[in-house]
Structure formats: structure tokens, C-alpha cells
Amino acid sequence: MQCRERYNSQAELLENAREFRRRRLPVDVMVQDWQYWGKYGWSAMRFDEVSYPDPAAMVKDLHAMDMRFMLSVWAAIGRDSELGKQVAGLGYYIEETNWVDMFNPEAAQFYARNQSRRLSTLGIDAWWQDATEPENDDLAGREMFGGPGERVRLTYPLQVSRTVYNGQRSFDPGRRVMILTRSAFLGQQRYASATWSGDIGSDWDTLRRQVPAGLNMAAAGYPYWTVDAGGFFRPGKGQYTDPAYHECFLRWLQYATFLPLQRVHGYQTDTELWRFGETVERVGRQYLELRYRLMPYLYSMGADCWRTGAPLMRPLVFDFPNDAKALDQTHSYMFGRALHVAPVLKGGVERWPVYLPSTPGGWYDYWTGERRQGGQVHDVPAPLDRIPVHVRAGSIVAHGPVTQSTAESIRDRIVLHVYPGADGSCEVYEDGGLDYAYEQGDHAIVTCRWNDATRTLTLRRAAGKPVGAYASSRFKAVLHGQGGDVAEPVEMTFGVKGASHRFR
Template sequence: MKRKFIAVVTLLLGYQISAQAQSFQKTSQGIRTVTQSMNVEVSFYSPNIVRVFKKPEGSQQKKESLAVIKRPEKLKFDIKNNGQTVTISSSVIAATVNLKTGKVSFDAQNGKKLFTEKDNSTRFTAINDAGNPTYAVKQAYLLDKEEIIYGLGQQQNGKLNQRGQKLLLKQENTKVAIPFFQSVKGYGVFWDNYSPTTFTDNAQETSFDSQVGNCADYYFMFGGGADGVVAQMRTLTGQSPMMPLWSFGFSQSRERYKTQFELVDVVKKYRALNIPLDGIVQDWQYWGKDDNWNAMSFDPTTFPKPQAMVDSVHQLNAHLFIVSWPGFAPKTPQYQEFKSKNMLLNFDTWPPGANTKPYDVYNPAARNIYWNYLSKGIFSLGIDAWWLDSTEPDHINVKEQDFDQPTYLGSYRSVENAFPLQHTGGVYDHQRAASSKKRVLLLTRSAFAGQQRYATNTWSGDVGSNWPTLQKQIPAALNFSLSGLPYWNGDIGGFFAGDFVKGGGAKNPDFQELYNRWMQFATFTPLMRSHGTDIPREIYQFGKKGEQAFDIQEKFINLRYRLLPYNYATAWSVTHHAGSFMRPLYSQFPNDPAGFENSSEYMFGRAFLVAPVTDKGMTSKEIYLPSGSKWFDFWTGEVVKGGQTIKRETPMEIVPLYVKAGSIVPWGPKVQYSTEKKWDDLEIRIYPGDNGDFVLYEDENDSYNYEKGAFSEIRFKWNDATKILTVEDRKGEFKGMLGQRKFNIVMVSRQNGTGIDNQKINKSFMYSGRKLSVKL
């Protein structure tokens, strides 16, 4: 941004410090004071969350956050004033304000130093933003020299630890900008600003420097560890609703299916091959030519009977995603209506040459109009999920004045990073208002803090089809998850696969190796979805049954479906307990520093350690198993002690996969789609060596009745010393719930069968919802 300085006014804390004691005012949530020509307010939102709000003295700024939805709680806190500083303490943390300089620091209740601003580090620089006198704003902090931090959304830098970085946090295809980080000291910091922001960490400071901001506004939260910090971030910005059960199966996509007949035929082929499938995705241009871009209607030549297409997909027991974009070509009625009401942003978005413009997602009236077209043209047909592409949005033919564009909330520059939050929020809120029978599921290419409350599953964008990119997806996904957003996925095989076309496309052995390794990784992500350009990715494109490329895909798609009860229970943990699917080793093993910067492995839920193969031709891989536990090789049943690095052979059909001792894993039936069979004859796998606990969650699979209490929980407890499994009383009920069922208990060992199937049942019993214990 070219800044037009209306005054060279930089407010730096520390100028002309008075020797006299400073005064402050107690508020209902903390304190406020005026120092160094600046208003400083520190407010406790909960015992764990503190807001720090600073603005130039005399400013009338009253900010309404787009990301934060929590309101301050009524709570008790202590205030101690020594004349130079004032300390506000809750039952969890203490915030200290230097009344002379305005510096704020945080300690734990045990006196441990957690986090501090840098002296003289809050800076407001007066600028002119599209004719509006305002500021560029910066806040700097001091971190411990060896402190490790995570987060910042999704960055494609291949790093798990985000120290030593200088990053422009600005929404882009493949990059998600979230000005949030969390530390191994157990705290997190959310910088609540929506303009492009430079994050810097070096030996001198750690800082957020935003192009536009009337105030310096951030939230400090203490969670004690990674999972706790994520829980606090969700408390602050919103909880994640349940995704439908079918979304945890397998979804097939392509750029693009050119007719409705081609799309339905793909589902038919999967059914004929007995390959499980739950989702099919219709990408762009179903509306016809680019001059009709995003018309939210079907071209009568290639999609002559869209209702028949939707009905056919449903009759085949599958579900349909439809793509929608935030931009419209001039020929569309949407463009014309938005233009007539001054609700278009006047810059070019995808596709090039079509003069497509995005609508003003910040305007609630514009979001209403967007949904009205989407509902009448597509949702009324009974489609199941949305693919909201280009949610950054794409910005082509960039001009400096594009960022001066007025939006409903100010210049585009001032709110740019919140575009995906506003856009997805509009679709989610409108669909929720229209129907509670079908859960919202939004596949989206970008995200911002708080977007988890809108049922979004963000994919990593149009990444390249190559091994270095596959490697980077693991830390990208983990940092995204550590930023508070639990649902992430990526195009299996990478999006741009043109380098492999000459060698035979899907029959190219090099692409087959990359694709199958990527699929193994995708099996252990919240959404398993095949997609890409250049090369069609349907399983039958790679060969036929009995051929390696086909058989490996079939194996891992089937594994995904056997994990459905485990994944659905993990989804409930996400919704009900602010949990996460993809977790770095640090999240579960905070006392084992050897795993803190491990960017090649992760926990999937609480039971599985996954170490994807991310190098071409790799026949073995070194794997670190965290200390404090024993580990079962999923494929062999071999038990390995933690706290060491081992070498695991990695033939093409194997991804290194370990299960933590003490895990209880429900194993679903072999199915062709998620609801084909009831879970009335369920295998329960126990991995001995430690005590275990697991809650099996069930509900109606695709409605919001769970919000009204229509769900059940069955808790399993394993006592490793006595070898007794206790199944507690079932809690809750819902329509269609199993009154009686059979549990088949498997005590996993090297001798007792291994892998996906071939497990030997140790004991079976009927369960009718009443507590019982079984000795094994």
C-alpha cells in the first residue's frame, strides 16, 4: 500500500514519561488508563481471556469485532496498584499494566512469566486510507529466546515452528491469513485486525504490523497447552457445529464434469466397482460460458435436467457438492442487481477477461441477495453441500486503487482478510434459517478466525502436484488446526498435475506413486477428497482391480470407512469439547520436547500417530514415537516403546501408522457408503498397555436435532491392570437409535490379527444401554 501521510505522527510509548504516579479507572471487566497520549484498556472476558485495547487519546473508536463473538463474563478479579503498575488478577492469570508506558504483561497465578509487550512498542502512524484519516498500527512483543510458537493460519513454508519468520498475512490462493499464534508456554494471542498484516519474529521483537487500524486490539488467552489454547480460541470466536456423517467418507471431484450425465456416471462406476463413495463434486462452468460466470443456474445443453441429476445421485446413496463463487460476470442477473444497488467491488476476479466482479460480502443486504439466487437456482433442488471457491477472493489485474474500494464496512484494504469469514457466514446463516434438516457443509479455499462456526472445511488451495508440496501440507494443516479451525483438507495428488500428462496421466507410474502416497495422507484428514486438473483422478483411471495403483486406493478408501465411528466421535469432540482432528505431537505430549518441531508426523484424534511418506521412492522412514507411552504398529501389532526414533519399512501399500497404548477404537463395518449398515455389530479394538477411555457418539447423522439433545453417548473404560472393560450406561437418545446391539471386543496384539481386517474377536456381548463390565 502506498501510504499518504497526513501527518508524521507516530505515537510511541515511552516519550516524555512523567515521574509522577499515574491514575487509572476501574471498569466492570478490568481497568482503563490514559498514558503517552493513548487510551489503554485491559478487560477480562473470562478467567482465561483478556482483551487489550489501545487507541490514540481522544479517539471515539468503538469497535465491533467480526471474528470475536464472546461477550465478557461477570467475574471477580483482584486489583493491586503500587503507583507505577497495576495488576489485575483472575483465578487463572494476572495482567500487569505499566501506568507510565502502557506496556502490558501477563503471568500465570504461580508467578510464571507468560508473555509481555515490548517497551515503547505500540505505534500508530497517521495515514489517509481512501480519503479516511486513520492509522497504520503496530504492536510488538518479546518472546523467550527458545520459545516455540505455532499458528498464523495456513502458510506454505514447510515450517511447524513459526519463529524467525517475516510473513505478510494476506489472503491468497494456498495461503490462509490468521493473525494468531500460540506458544508452548500454554498461551495464545489473537490480533483482531482484518487488513493485510506483517508478522515479524526476529531477535529484537515479535510483532503484528497492520496496514489499517483505528486501534490496537488483541486477545491474550491461557489454555495451559495446545488443546487448551484451541478451546479458548473457540470460546472467543465460536464453536464448530457437527458435520454430516457422510462427509467423513470419500468424495470424488474433477476439474470438471462437463455434463450431468458424466457426473452421474462416475457415481455409477464407483457403485459397480464396489468402491465406497459418499460425495461427488460439480466444479465450475455448469452454467455455460464464462460470460455467464456463476449464474447459479444450469446450462440447458449440458445440464438439461438438474433435478434429475440430483435425484439420481441421491438414489445412488451419494451426496452432491455444487460450486459457487463470490464473483459474477456482467451477463448474469446477479451482477446487474448488485451493480444497480452499488454492491459490487470494482476489481477483477476470476476468470481473466470476463470482467467478473465480486459482490460486497460485508454488506448484509448483499449477502441476502446472494443467498436468494443460490437458494432458488440450486439449493431448492436438494443439493447437499457447497463448494465455495475463490473465497480469498481471487484478485487479478491488481491496481493500487482496488484497495481503496469502498465496502459496507470501510475500505477494502481495511477488511480484506475477513472476506472469507463474511462470505461463508452469509451462506451458513441463510441455509440454517432455511432448513435444519440438512447440516451445512462448506468446502472453502480460504478462512479467517472464527470461520469454524460456519461449518467450513478449508482446503489448501490449488497446490502443485509434487513431493515438496506434499511435505508442506502436513505443517500447513497442523498450524491451521492450531489456529482454532478444526476442518482442513487438500486435493489428493495436488491440483496442477500437468507435468505428468506426457507420461500417461493417471497411468504414469510417477504420478501413481505421488497420488497414492497423497491419498494415504488424506485418509487421516478431516475430509478425504480427490480433485485436480490436467489428469482425471477417479480410481478406475489408474487401472483395474488387481493392479497396484487401484488396489492401494481401494485399501485406503475402505480404511477410511472402517474409521467412521472413530471419526464421528472425534467430530463430536470437536463440537462438544472444542477438540481437533489433526494435532502436532506437542498437543498430546507437552512434556516431550523432542516432538515440538516435528513437521512430518501428527496425531489424528487421540489414538493414531500418522507419519505420511512424502518422498519419492522412499522404502523406509525414520519415525519418532513420543515418550510416556507404548505404541502399536497398526499393520503388524508389534509394540514399541516411546521416546525413541525407529526405522519403519514403507512399501507402497503401507503408510506408517501407530496406535497409542490405552486407545479404544471402534471399528466400523465394511460399507459402500456411510449409512449402508447400522452400527449394531460393532468391533471395539483395545490397545492394551495403559488405561483407556473412549466415548462412542451417535445421532441422526444429518440434522441439527443434536442441538436439541437428540444424540447418544456410550463411554468405554479400559482398566489395564485388571483387564476389565466397562461399558457405561448409555446417555441420551434419538430417533432411530439402536435399542440393543452387539459389541465384538478385540484385544490387539501381534498374535491376534493385524491391520484393517483379520482381527480375532476375544469376546462378544449384547448391550442394551445398561452398564456392564467384561473381563478379558
């Protein structure tokens, strides 16, 4: 997700979107932050035509570039706006505040109906429901539909997410809902709602504190969480030329590559990678491309989360409950079942200490293929272009090609990377991507199993539509070995009965 505070016009947003494509920097979502409503008043659910003469055409232009559009919408609506006057006339505000009373079902329905009619009809793909705290303690001392404000205010973001989710599923039932909010409450993930850590600083200490913050969210059952990569409150104009900030920013972007959502944002900042010089653009491109190469793995993790509730990122205790040293690690984590991630959280270093939990067969350095034992700390090379990532032995990690967005088909271009040393399995999941047909079984799952003793990889269609409807009917498979050796890719074509291959 490409975001900044803020794009100031339709022309500016589209110009930057085209530049991403021209430079071949992968991106799926362009985000419009606040103030686009201009003369119409705060969060009036209208674009000011002076700067945004044709928002529907803007969205169509983005779609033509295989991009999606996310819009910032607030639950606080200015009372001087045309929409705000309707809210006030109906008694749908929380007393004297500007916050719509989402605890009142009628008020919530009114809000959802207007968001659908005024904005969804423009083709907008995703919603940035900002400031759902609500901010400034505005609800303290207020009586609301749900009770005293100070008691129920923490549940307000849950009400907003539920309102928007139910509204879109009613208004446009065939299109998936995507919501990003600044605050969350237990159970909010049921409403297609992700959250991020808010308006944070941009120093090393802030970056360090993001890791346990995100793991706490995951441990609480909230799977989709992210950060403002690079920090929200940036160090002014010097950020574009300061090598010290560039180092911190790149470490932040590397960390964000292994979060449920990868997102860049920044206050009063043109956050596009090319603004920061050749090094940032070069290393940044490496991680954007890695994110897209990992998309089959990521999407399959998302499907597993949908089916089981398992978070995408999680504390090591989830996977290694019997390793006492693993329980003490607060700044490294598992990203799915296969990948161990240890972000670099300090400047001026070329190596980073990494504790790898005890596991049969040990671990592989993702970058070099070097084999490392579990149950001990390793001093791992970590130059500026490398975040320490290890793959658990026995893992099968699905990769795709480098694409510029998820709109590009990767069918028949998936490569299964097998890391021997233990038995293992994975599932590769696919569906239509933008609709809810998967809820009725319109999806495909291919189960991949590795038998370490016989060095055999077996593929089976586990569920869903016939292979070829969504899931690839042809995979390539590569076997990793000692010292970074990789066997020649093997093509595996299979039908209903599946396929297997024994590596020598």
C-alpha cells in the same frame, strides 16, 4: 469427496458415479466444479440445459446411489448475467469488481436468498464456495462496507461462509450445512466451513509442505482442513501411466485418509482411481475402505470437536507437551487421541523413520500389531501400500464394516479394538447424520473404559437417547496382544446399566 476439474455434463458425472458403485470404490460426495453455468454467465446460479438438462433429476439419481452432491458456487457473479444485472442494479457489488459485497448485510441476504431459491431447491447437499480470497487483489484500494479493502479482505471468506450458513439454516433449517472454501479466517469454523490448501502442485516437496500447513491450521483452532490429494496442477497425460507419479499420488491419498476430509482433485484430470491402472486402483481401494472402516472413530472425533473444540488432527504438542523431541516433529501428528500418523514424503523408499512420543505402554503398529517403545525413533516398514500408523497403548478404536457410503447403517456392526498396556477410554457417538436434532440432545454417547490391571472393558451410556435409538446396543470387542495376536471377538450386549467383559 470425488472431485475433478471438471465434469462436463450431467451424463458424464452420473456415468462416473455409477462406475464407482460398480467397482465398489466407496464414495459419499460427487463434486461439480465450475463452468456448469455455460451460456448464462459466470456463477449465474443456473445450470446450462445443453449439458445439464435436469439438475434436480441428477441430484435425485445420486441420492438413489447413496451419494451426495456438492456444487461449486462463487461470490463473484458475472455482470452480464441476469443475476449480475440485479446485483448491479441494487448496488450490491464491491465498486467496479464482480464480487458481491458480503460486508453489506442487505447484499449478503440477497446472495443467500438467491442461492437458496435457485440452487438449494434442486436438492443440492453441499457448497463449494470457491475463490473466497478474493483472488487477483481485486479488493485492494476499494472502499467497502467493512472498511478499506486491503485491511478487511482477509475476512471476506468469513463473510461468505456466514452468509451461506445463515441462509441455509433459515431456508432449510432441518438440513445440515456443509461448506468447503479455498480460504479461511479465524472463527470461520462456526459456520460449517471446511477449507483446503488451494491450487497446489503435485510434486514431493509440495506434498511434504502440506503436513505442517494443516497442523498450523489445526493449532489455530480451525479443525476441518484438507488437500487436493494428488495435487491440483498435475503432470499432464503422462500421469496416467507414469509409475513415479503413481507412487507420489498413492502416498498423497494415504495421507488424505488421515485428514478431517478425504478428497481427490486435479486440474484437467480425470481423477477417478481406475484411470491410473491396476496398482493405483488396488491400493487406492484399500485406503478408501480403511476410511470407511474408521468412520465410527472419525464421527466420534467430530462430535468431540463440536463439544470441546479439539481439532481432529493436531501437532504432537497437543498430546505430549512434556516430550521435548515430540515438539520438534513437524511431519507427523496425532489423528484423534489414539492414532499417530507419519506420512511417507519421499519416493523410492521401503522404510520410514518415525519418532514415537513417550507414553505409558508404548505403541502398536496399526498394520502388524508389533509393539514399539515411545521416546525413540523407529525404522518402520513402509512399502507402497502402507503408511506408518501407530496406536497408543490404552486406546480403544471403534471400527465399522466396509461400506460404500455413510448412508449405510453400521448399527450393531461396530467393533471395539482394545490395545492394552495402559488404562484408557473412548466415546462412541451417533446421531441422525443429516439434521440438527443433535443440538437439542438427539444423539447418543457410549463411553468405553479399559482397566489394564484387571483387563476389563466396561461400556456405559453416557448421554442422549436410550441405547438403540441411535447408538448400537451390541458391540463386538477384540483385544490386541504381543506380535500382532488378536483375541477372538467378544459380543457385548448392554442396556441402561451398561456391560463389562474381563479378558483372560
